[in-house]
Amino acid sequence: MTQAITLRNFLTHHAAPDGLDPDLIFLIEDIASACRVIGNRLRNAAFEGNHGLAGETNVQGEDQKKLDVIADETFARICGNSRRLAALVSEEQEDAVWLKQPEAGDYLLFFDPLDGSSNIDVNLSVGSIFSVCTVAAPGERDILKPGHTQRCAGYAIYGPTMMLVLSVGDGVFGFSCEYGTGDFRLTHPGMSIPEKTAEFAINTSRHRLWDQPVRRYVEECLAGETGPRGRDFNMRWTASMVADVHRILIRGGVFLYPADEGNRAAGGKLRLLYEANPMAFLVEQAGGRATVGRTRILDVMPENHHQRVPVILGSAEEVTRLSDYHAASEKPA
Numbered sequence: 082m083t084q085a086i087t088l089r090n091f092l093t094h095h096a097a098p099d100g101l102d103p104d105l106i107f108l109i110e111d112i113a114s115a116c117r118v119i120g121n122r123l124r125n126a127a128f129e130g131n132h133g134l135a136g137e138t139n140v141q142g143e144d145q146k147k148l149d150v151i152a153d154e155t156f157a158r159i160c161g162n163s164r165r166l167a168a169l170v171s172e173e174q175e176d177a178v179w180l181k182q183p184e185a186g187d188y189l190l191f192f193d194p195l196d197g198s199s200n201i202d203v204n205l206s207v208g209s210i211f212s213v214c215t216v217a218a219p220g221e222r223d224i225l226k227p228g229h230t231q232r233c234a235g236y237a238i239y240g241p242t243m244m245l246v247l248s249v250g251d252g253v254f255g256f257s258c259e260y261g262t263g264d265f266r267l268t269h270p271g272m273s274i275p276e277k278t279a280e281f282a283i284n285t286s287r288h289r290l291w292d293q294p295v296r297r298y299v300e301e302c303l304a305g306e307t308g309p310r311g312r313d314f315n316m317r318w319t320a321s322m323v324a325d326v327h328r329i330l331i332r333g334g335v336f337l338y339p340a341d342e343g344n345r346a347a348g349g350k351l352r353l354l355y356e357a358n359p360m361a362f363l364v365e366q367a368g369g370r371a372t373v374g375r376t377r378i379l380d381v382m383p384e385n386h387h388q389r390v391p392v393i394l395g396s397a398e399e400v401t402r403l404s405d406y407h408a409a410s411e412k413p414a
């Protein structure tokens with residue numbers, strides 16, 4: 082098999098419309114380095130006493146795992162030296178960390194350093210999610226950027242293989258970490274989501290809380306070939322958005338974390354700036370769709386740093402069907 086090209090080779094020769102800004106290349110390589118270190122710390126956690134809780138709660142009010150703290154510190158330590166990085170915006174930190182006086186064109190890095198960390202102690206896949214936007218004007222300290230302005234987005238998945246999956250706006254590319262050298266090498270060029278699917282992902286224990294459009298959609302899937310869909314569906318739920326989205330990028334599917342009676346007051350469960358936006362960017366770049374029910378996630382104008390939104394994303398046909406069901410439920414009787 083021909084030697085798969087490295088991430089650096091890909092970025093320096095990538096045919097993004099006008100080539101990639103060298104400072105963006107350096108930042109992406111720093112992100113990859115941070116993810117490689119996090120993957121190694123995960124692998125050695127049992128020997129380093131890094132399983133379990135850190136004894137703190139984060140801004141989300143969640144009990145921080147020791148590895149949440151390590152992952153957050155790793156992103157800050159490694160990416161914080163990137164030349165034109167103006168701010169770090171972490172799920173684990175209440176406020177943005179400004180590294181320099183922002184200049185027009187500087188980068189903003191949004192990240193969920195360790196997503197799905199409740200899976201760590203049971204040795205299931207977890208991930209890191211990242212998104213890069215730019216400062217619009219000198220001195221601007223506005224981090225509330227809508228998702229369609231992202232310059233780059235991606236994730237690392239720490240599974241049987243550690244992978245980095247990213248887009249710089251012209252398709253989605255997957256890089257596997259080569260054991261031994263630690264190089265991320267291009268193994269999944271041009272990742273694409275099939276328009277049709279027979280697989281859905283939702284936390285079904287919240288069934289009693291769902292709104293009618295989601296309840297209708299899921300019940301039709303469960304009815305299988307005897308119901309209106311005329312075919313059987315499969316269900317997967319990994320409690321790790323990165324793992325569910327990765328599966329959808331590989332073989333299709335639809336992922337739902339909708340607003341419901343239990344989370345509506347908070348706006349949903351998943352966070353807009355560093356979970357929904359980067360994943361929506363990837364999904365659209367791979368030919369899928371991503372909405373909050375009807376509205377495109379990438380068009381949502383953020384109102385605050387840790388804003389939560391409903392998320393429906395994946396195979397275009399299914400996301401469109403759910404959008405139609407939401408529209409039908411909003412029509413006056």
Ligand code: P6P
Nearest residue numbers: 196197198284320321322323351
């Ligand atoms: P639940 C992990 O905590 C996360 O933010 C996502 O990665 C995942 O999809 C979701 O929450 C899981 O939520 O309700 O199943 O624990």
